[in-house]
Amino acid sequence: MxxxxxxxxxxxxxxxxxxxxxxxxxxxxxxxxxxxxxxxxxxxxNKYRATFIIFVKFISFISIILYLRITDEDAAQHYNLPVEVKCPGTVPYTLPPSSPLPGHGIYFVETSDQTNPNFLFMCSVESAARAHPKTKVTIFMKGLTKPTLPKNLGISLLRCFPNVEIRPLNLKDLFANTPLASWHASSQFRWEPYLLPILSDACRLVIMWKFGGIYLDTDVIVLKNLKNLTNSLGIQSNYLLNGAFLSFEQGHKFIEVCMQDFVDNYNAWIWGHQGPQLLTRVFKKWCSIKRLRDSKGCNGVSTLPREAFYPIRWQDWMKYFEAITPTDFNKLFQNTYAAHVWNKKSQGTRLKTGSKTILDQLQSNYCPSTYEIIKMHL
Incomplete structure (x- = not known):
């Protein structure tokens, strides 16, 4: 057959x-x-592992979508704004002393390709420039690729301040001769969910190491002069430090240890692992402590209390949009050097000028030139 x-x-x-x-x-x-x-x-x-991986991928996808949505909202906010502004009479025209740049100044960093500062960014830089009229305030922007600066409202206003300088950010040059050089070279060939904030975390460490001075996030509004704060950073909570403000001498050993920890314990999948968590774990080792409350500083590095930079917790970010009396406002910020506004949470929430909310009073008091523009165009 x-x-x-x-x-x-x-x-x-x-x-x-x-x-x-x-x-x-x-x-x-x-x-x-x-x-x-x-x-x-x-x-x-392996179902738990598989579920975890799927969950992480999903969260990463949602984070990117939200970031792109927020970016689009920012672009829409600036769409009908003028590209130039006449320098307001409220701009202080005190020229800083001549000194080589960069070095021992105040630094802001934009690691995305955006070159059009939003209103909070403008306010942060203006408040720092006003509080430090004789200190150079440098803005590093990754998106600057041409010798001439782009024409937009934010750049136009910030150029009115004689102590503000806007410079291109060349990441390869910045990270050269540091432990982060090899990490940056390899990171360009792989996808990471939190690359932009991690780049920001890396940049602030290298800037402190190479130049020394003060680093500030672009959602920090400065209330007082910061120059008397050296080799210090702020406490965000009982368990965590934060790098929205850093002040260190050039080549400080603590920052060197932070850079090495950045590489040795790198984890791209945990939010804040290269930022607040890195600073916290290095400080604990630096001071040989298990809890932050066990030490306010050691070996030449000090931590500042929460009210110094984080008087309102990130969980309570909506309070920035609640009205408050001037008396209560002054009481709230009496021990505050600069207020971190938690832009990642508050971005997209519209500010109503004249509302006497906390953010309204912060901007009207400490970045009046930006505030006037907000009143005209919002």
Whole structure:
């Protein structure tokens, strides 16, 4: 009898008894069943890991979508704004002393390709420039690729301040001759969910190491002069430090240890692992402590209390949009050097000028030139 060679799958019941043909088929199907069962068991054993990976991927996707949405909202906010502004009479025209740049100044960093500062960015730089009229305030922007600055409202206003300088950010040059050089070279060839904030975390460390001075996030409004704060950073909570403000001497050992920890314990999948968590774990090792409350400083590095830079917790960011009396406002910020506004949370929430909310009073008091523009165009 001729063996059937049908190309389609057949059932065991359809195979006639010819020697051991059916027995072989049964064995083959048994092996296939065992294989499928093993794969199923393996999947069940790793279901938590698989679920975790899927969850992380999903969160990363949502984070990117939200970031792009916020970026689009910022672009829409600036769409109908003029590209130039006449320098307000409220701009102080005190020229800083001549000194080589950069070095021992105040630094802001924009690690995205955006070159159009939003209102909070403008306010942060203006408040720093006003509080330090004789100190150079440098803005590093990754998106600057041409010798001439772009024409937009934010750049136009900030150029009115004689102690503000806007410079291109060349990441390869910045990270050169530091532990982060090899990390940056390899990071360009892989996708990471939090690359922009991690780049910001890396830049602030290297800037402190190479130049020394003060680093500020672009959502920090300065209330007082910061020059008397050296080799220090702020406490965000009972368990965490934050790098929205850093003040360190050039080449400080603490920052060197932070850069090395950045590389040795790198984790791109945990939010804040290269930022607040890095600063916290390095400080604990630096002072040989288990809890932040066990030490306010040691070995030449000090931490400042929460009210110095984070008087309103990130969980309570909506308070910035609540009205408050001037008396209560002064009481709230009496021990504050600069207020971190938690832009990642508050971005997209519209500010109503004249509302006497906390953010309204911060901007009207400490960045009046930006505030006037907000009143005209919002």
């Amino acid at each position: 001729k063996r059937c060679e049908h190309p389609d799958p057949v059932l065991i019941a359809d195979i006639p008894f010819i020697g051991n043909t059916k027995l072989s088929a049964v064995k083959t199907m048994g092996k296939m069943s065992a294989t499928v069962q093993n794969l199923f068991q393996l999947a069940m054993k």
